[in-house]
Amino acid sequence: MNPTRAVALxxxxxxxxxxxxxxxxxxxxxAALSAxxxxxxHDPSYAGQSDAAASASxxxxxxxxxxxxxxxxxxxxxxxxxxSLDSERxxxxxxxxxxxxxxxxxxxxLGVSRxxxxxxxxxxxxxxxxxxxxxxxxxxxDKLGQPMAMLSWTTDAGVFTGFVLPYFRERTLPGPDGRFxxxxxxxxxxxxxxxxxxxxxxxxxxxxxxxxxxxDLGLSYFDGTGRSPRFAPHVTTADxxxxxxxxxxxxxxxxxxxxxxxxIDDVQVDLVPVYDQIEQTGLDLNLVSGNWIWKLEALYQDxxxxxxxxxxxxxxxxxxxxxxxxxxxxxxxxxxxxxxxGDAAALPTADDLQGNLLPPQQIPPLFQNDLFVGTRLTPNDxxxxxxxxGVVVDLDHGGLxxxxxxxxxxxxxxxxxxxxxxxxxxxxxxxxxxxxxxxxLQLEYTHYF
Amino acid sequence: xxxxxxxxxxxxxxxxxSAALPAHAATPAEQGLAIAxxxxxxxxxxxxxxxxxxxxxxxxxxxxxxxxxxVKSLEVAGDGDKSMIIFDQPKDVEGxxxxxxxxxxxxxxxxxxLPALKRVKRIAxxxxxxxxxxxxxxxxxxxxxxxxxxxxxxxxxxxxDGVSCFVIERVPVDPDSGYTRQVAxxxxxxxxxxxxxxxxxxxxxxxxxxxxxxxxxxxxxWRPGRMDMVNHQTGKSTSLLFKNYVFxxxxxxxxxxxxxxxxxx
Numbered sequence: 211m212n213p214t215r216a217v218a219l220x221x222x223x224x225x226x227x228x229x230x231x232x233x234x235x236x237x238x239x240x241a242a243l244s245a246x247x248x249x250x251x252h253d254p255s256y257a258g259q260s261d262a263a264a265s266a267s268x269x270x271x272x273x274x275x276x277x278x279x280x281x282x283x284x285x286x287x288x289x290x291x292x293x294s295l296d297s298e299r300x301x302x303x304x305x306x307x308x309x310x311x312x313x314x315x316x317x318x319x320l321g322v323s324r325x326x327x328x329x330x331x332x333x334x335x336x337x338x339x340x341x342x343x344x345x346x347x348x349x350x351x352d353k354l355g356q357p358m359a360m361l362s363w364t365t366d367a368g369v370f371t372g373f374v375l376p377y378f379r380e381r382t383l384p385g386p387d388g389r390f391x392x393x394x395x396x397x398x399x400x401x402x403x404x405x406x407x408x409x410x411x412x413x414x415x416x417x418x419x420x421x422x423x424x425x426d427l428g429l430s431y432f433d434g435t436g437r438s439p440r441f442a443p444h445v446t447t448a449d450x451x452x453x454x455x456x457x458x459x460x461x462x463x464x465x466x467x468x469x470x471x472x473x474i475d476d477v478q479v480d481l482v483p484v485y486d487q488i489e490q491t492g493l494d495l496n497l498v499s500g501n502w503i504w505k506l507e508a509l510y511q512d513x514x515x516x517x518x519x520x521x522x523x524x525x526x527x528x529x530x531x532x533x534x535x536x537x538x539x540x541x542x543x544x545x546x547x548x549x550x551x552g553d554a555a556a557l558p559t560a561d562d563l564q565g566n567l568l569p570p571q572q573i574p575p576l577f578q579n580d581l582f583v584g585t586r587l588t589p590n591d592x593x594x595x596x597x598x599x600g601v602v603v604d605l606d607h608g609g610l611x612x613x614x615x616x617x618x619x620x621x622x623x624x625x626x627x628x629x630x631x632x633x634x635x636x637x638x639x640x641x642x643x644x645x646x647x648x649x650x651l652q653l654e655y656t657h658y659f
Numbered sequence: 660x661x662x663x664x665x666x667x668x669x670x671x672x673x674x675x676x677s678a679a680l681p682a683h684a685a686t687p688a689e690q691g692l693a694i695a696x697x698x699x700x701x702x703x704x705x706x707x708x709x710x711x712x713x714x715x716x717x718x719x720x721x722x723x724x725x726x727x728x729x730v731k732s733l734e735v736a737g738d739g740d741k742s743m744i745i746f747d748q749p750k751d752v753e754g755x756x757x758x759x760x761x762x763x764x765x766x767x768x769x770x771x772x773l774p775a776l777k778r779v780k781r782i783a784x785x786x787x788x789x790x791x792x793x794x795x796x797x798x799x800x801x802x803x804x805x806x807x808x809x810x811x812x813x814x815x816x817x818x819x820d821g822v823s824c825f826v827i828e829r830v831p832v833d834p835d836s837g838y839t840r841q842v843a844x845x846x847x848x849x850x851x852x853x854x855x856x857x858x859x860x861x862x863x864x865x866x867x868x869x870x871x872x873x874x875x876x877x878x879x880x881w882r883p884g885r886m887d888m889v890n891h892q893t894g895k896s897t898s899l900l901f902k903n904y905v906f907x908x909x910x911x912x913x914x915x916x917x918x919x920x921x922x923x924x
Contacts (some may be wrong), residue, residue, distance in 0.1 A: 238924070275924055326778045353777075369916075419917070424758070426770075467799065500783065501785045503781055503782075525782075528786060529787060538786065594752070594792075619751055621751055622750075623749060626752075656751070658750030
């Protein structure tokens with residue numbers, strides 16, 4: 211779907227409906243306009259990346275909401291960003307264009323929308339309905355709009371929800387100028403699918419969730435196109451004969467290593483996203499006890515690439531009125547595990563070189579045996595100041611990922627946010643090593659209309 | 660984001676103590692409980708209600724900041740009320756919603772909906788003394804005021820602003836309360852809270868609440884149009900202005916469940 215056209219059409223429909231609606235109806239229009247400046251603390255690691263020490267970016271997210279009655283409403287939320295450094299980060303998306311209808315104990319949502327599942331702070335394992343808008347932020351919390359039909363049935367035994375997801379959204383990935391990539395650039399436009407239906411493959415999901423005083427429990431099942439791609443290295447060269455000779459000398463793994471270090475001229479490697487068909491079963495759980503909230507997310511995923519399991523679990527403990535003040539102070543701790551952590555990287559052989567495409571590589575999980583420790587401070591002041599700082603330590607490789615986020619309201623309709631991310635001490639075999647020079651400090655002002 | 664649990668029912672328990680005290684209420688404790696019980700009885704059966712609320716925060720220098728909130732609440736037989744709070748202003752928190760199941764005893768259940776992430780976040784219900792949206796109202800001031808949450812003592816009868824009142828002391832049962840005691844003035848005619856003094860953990864006078872502009876709905880339920888909370892220790896104050904009260908609009912459990920929280924706007 212052409213996003214611009216869809217937005218225009220949706221807007222006209224919503225406004226037209228609102229103008230003829232009855233007394234009970236309500237229309238709300240709002241918009242968030244953001245200006246963002248990023249400062250990179252180191253020179254880039256790889257050839258082709260922009261050596262600009264700073265970047266600027268503007269984004270806008272208007273939203274139109276129409277409610278015809280307590281049971282019927284619709285939302286339209288387009289999004290656009292311009293970025294000075296990475297042309298792939300300049301992008302538009304239709305975040306939402308959905309109709310919401312309630313009848314009895316059923317809730318139906320039709321259209322493009324966003325759904326979040328999960329409980330943990332440091333990673334979002336079970337959340338799978340929406341594709342990650344990776345160029346927005348490496349924290350993975352920004353999502354692309356997903357076309358869906360979603361039906362929820364609320365009962366005394368919890369909420370049962372079924373999803374039909376008729377169209378797949380490819381993950382956004384940084385361009386050649388951008389940070390947060392490996393030595394190889396992404397061939398975003400050449401994605402390969404396991405399914406012959408490609409992005410037209412109809413995915414499905416089921417979820418059951420139950421909330422009580424003691425716990426929030428969710429069980430989910432997804433069958434369809436996996437949201438996280440693997441990557442197949444695509445090799446381009448003017449002299450295929452010489453390349454083949456190199457493959458025989460070095461093996462493919464050795465060749466890739468030398469390419470990565472820029473030791474071979476006239477050969478270019480792009481990473482082609484490969485989207486596999488997967489089945490994923492997920493669990494998310496909150497246990498509530500006084501000031502403690504214990505959290506667990508776990509998943510098991512089946513695909514042609516690899517069956518694996520992953521889990522994240524821990525707690526958030528809140529000291530209310532900490533330091534004898536109005537402040538709330540929370541301590542967060544989560545252990546992160548992924549069964550693929552012990553995998554030796556599969557070494558491709560010359561036989562694997564078919565055409566110019568090497569077999570898909572599974573990027574090892576960032577957090578396979580890691581500990582997250584963090585704190586959230588809220589002074590409960592008029593400006594709604596918030597402060598969240600955390601560090602993830604790799605217990606196998608010693609790598610360290612630190613993040614600080616703080617924000618406060620400015621005036622009646624502005625908000626200032628500061629974000630610092632640091633990647634440190636990663637060993638070469640740790641995927642975190644790829645980001646070793648991408649530490650950044652970001653200041654963002656958002657004005658709300 | 661830390662968001663508050665708030666429910667416009669401060670006046671519920673204390674709102675309606677009948678002038679005719681049971682004759683057998685002999686001791687001050689029995690008298691105090693009888694007044695609280697009568698106030699609670701008089702407001703029973705409200706079913707459901709909704710209202711919009713403007714919150715005006717003032718600092719010592721007199722600078723003002725304003726918030727707008729919509730509140731829906733549902734009476735639950737045999738337990739505390741359920742409430743849904745939706746934030747309209749300031750704009751940066753627009754669409755944020757808080758679902759609270761309050762309980763007669765024990766911690767409340769709280770879920771916060773964050774519209775930017777489409778995420779429902781469980782919040783520990785033990786925090787009662789923290790301020791609501793940076794205001795002088797604490798969670799426990801805004802929450803459903805169940806009889807079981809205090810022990811009571813009748814102190815005296817006294818007129819304030821020409822209105823005859825019972826003066827009762829309320830001591831929170833919950834050790835996590837921010838207060839050691841509260842002194843409440845409740846008018847003898849309609850059992851509505853007129854004024855409350857809050858004493859902090861050090862027994863010092865912390866805040867004074869005044870409720871004004873009462874209106875009666877459905878010929879039964881009294882609700883204030885305005886509440887002012889003054890913090891004597893910081894010089895800050897907060898005013899709550901209530902508008903558009905609607906009772907008995909047919910809200911049900913369905914309007915206070917997870918699906919409704921995610922669709923709250």
